C-alpha cells in the first residue's frame with residue numbers, strides 16, 4: 001500500500017491557520033500567485049481580464065487564496081452582479097479530462113451550494129466563475145462568534161445537509177470530498193450557508209502530494225485505496241459539527257498528517273470530542289463519524305433529534321365568538337410541512353384533531369404531544385380565565401364566549417412542500433413533491449350520477465387526496481356498513497348522518513368536497529401557495 005500520508009493534500013496545522021506547508025511543492029511545480037501579488041496596489045475596481053465571450057470581467061481585487069487557487073472579484077456584465085473569478089493552475093490536458101465533470105457542475109443548482117456559472121482554459125489556468133459569497137467562511141465565523149449558540153449551529157447544519165442531500169441524490173451521487181468549515185461559506189445578513197469549492201476535488205487528485213481531502217476531515221476509508229462512497233461527506237460534516245460546537249480544529253492535538261492518519265485508522269476520535277457535553281450533539285456527531293456501514297446518510301442526519309424542527313401552532317383566523325378557529329401547524333425554520341386546519345372549539349378537542357391528523361398521516365406521530373399541548377394553550381388563551389371544559393375536554397357552552405354548534409368544522413389540509421426535502425408520506429408520490437404542487441385535489445371535477453357505485457367516488461377521492469388503497473378500503477367499509485352503495489345514497493344526507501359513518505373529519509370533508517365539487521382543482525387553478533386549505537373556498 002502506498003504511504004497514505006504522502007498521498008493526502010497539504011497538511012494544515014492544528015492551530016487552524018490556513019497555512020500551506022506544502023508550498024515547497026507548489027514552488028517546484030509552479031508559482032501560481034506571485035505574478036498577481038502586486039496588483040493589490042492598484043485600483044481594485046479596474047478590469048484586468050475578460051472572459052473569451054466578454055460576459056465576465058476580472059477585477060483587480062483578490063478575494064482569497066487557497067492552496068490551489070486564487071480567487072478574484074469579478075463582474076457578470078450581462079446580469080450586472082458581482083461574481084467570484086477562480087483561477088486554478090492546471091494543464092490543458094487535465095482541463096480536457098474534466099469536461100464531463102464541468103458539465104455536471106453547471107447543472108448543479110441548489111440554494112445551499114455555490115453556483116457554478118461558466119469556465120474556460122486560458123494561459124495555464126482553468127478559470128471558472130462562481131457565485132460570490134460576501135461574508136467569509138464558516139470557519140472564520142466560528143472564530144468570530146467564539147461559541148456560536150446552538151440555534152445558529154442547527155441552522156447551519158440543516159443548510160449544509162440540505163446541500164449534501166441534493167448532491168448525494170444524483171445518480172451516481174456527487175461526492176464533494178472536501179467538506180470542511182473552510183469550504184462552507186456564509187452569505188449576507190441572513191446567514192445563508194452554502195457549500196463551496198465544488199468540483200475541484202477531482203482536479204486536485206492529479207497534483208503531487210495531494211488528494212482529495214483534508215486529513216482532519218477524511219474518513220478512514222478515504223485513506224485506504226478500496227474506494228469510498230458519498231458517506232465520506234457525512235464523516236467530514238460530523239467533524240465540521242465538532243468544530244462548530246468546540247471551536248477547535250479536530251485532531252488539533254496531532255502535529256502532522258501522519259499522526260492523524262494513525263489515529264483515524266485505529267478508530268481513535270479527536271480529543272475535543274470528549275469535551276462535548278450536550279448528549280444530543282454528541283450522538284449526532286457519533287452517528288456521522290461512525291464506521292461507513294453504520295454511518296448516517298445526509299437524510300438520516302437531518303432527521304436526527306438534534307436537528308428536528310419543533311412545530312408551533314398559530315391562529316390564522318377566529319370568529320367573533322372565538323369558537324371557530326383556523327389554525328396552522330408551522331415548522332419554523334424548515335419549509336418541510338405546514339398544515340392548516342379548522343377547529344371548532346365547541347365540538348373538537350385538541351387530542352381528537354391531532355390524533356386524526358396523525359392517523360391521516362398529515363402529521364408525524366412524534367409531534368403529537370407538542371401540537372396537542374399547543375392547541376390547548378391557544379384554546380385557554382382565547383377562552384380567558386372563565387373557561388370550563390367537560391370531562392371529555394370539550395368546551396362547556398355556558399361560557400359567554402362560546403356559541404354551541406353541533407357541526408364539527410375540523411377540516412385538515414395537508415401541505416407538503418419542499419422541492420429539496422419532501423417529507424415522506426405514504427401515498428404521496430415524489431412527482432408531487434415540487435413547489436408548484438398545492439397538496440390538494442388533483443383530479444378534475446366530475447359530476448357523479450346517482451347510480452354511480454360508491455367505490456368510484458371513494459377511489460377518486462382517495463386518489464385526489466393522495467391516500468393509498470388501504471385508506472380507500474377503510475372509508476368504503478365504513479360507508480357500506482351503513483348501506484351506502486351508490487353516490488345517490490350519499491347525496492341527500494344531512495350533516496348529522498355523515499357523523500354517523502364513523503369517518504374521520506378529514507375523510508368526510510374530502511368525500512363531500514369531491515361529491516359536491518368544492519375546492520376542486522380546475523385548469524390554471526394551481527397555486528404556489530404553501531398553505532392551501534381543503535375548505536378554503538379558493539375555487
Ligand SMILES: Nc1ncnc2c1ncn2[C@@H]1O[C@H](COP(=O)(O)OP(=O)(O)OP(=O)(O)O)[C@@H](O)[C@H]1O
Pocket residue numbers: 063064065066067068069070071084114130131132133134137182183196197200
Ligand atoms: N465564491 C467565493 N466567494 C468569495 N470568496 C471566495 C469564494 N471562493 C473562495 N473564496 C476565497 O478564496 C479563498 C481561497 O479559496 P479556496 O479555499 O476554495 O481555495 P483552494 O485552493 O481550493 O483552497 P483549499 O483547498 O485550501 O480549501 C477562500 O478562503 C475565500 O476567502
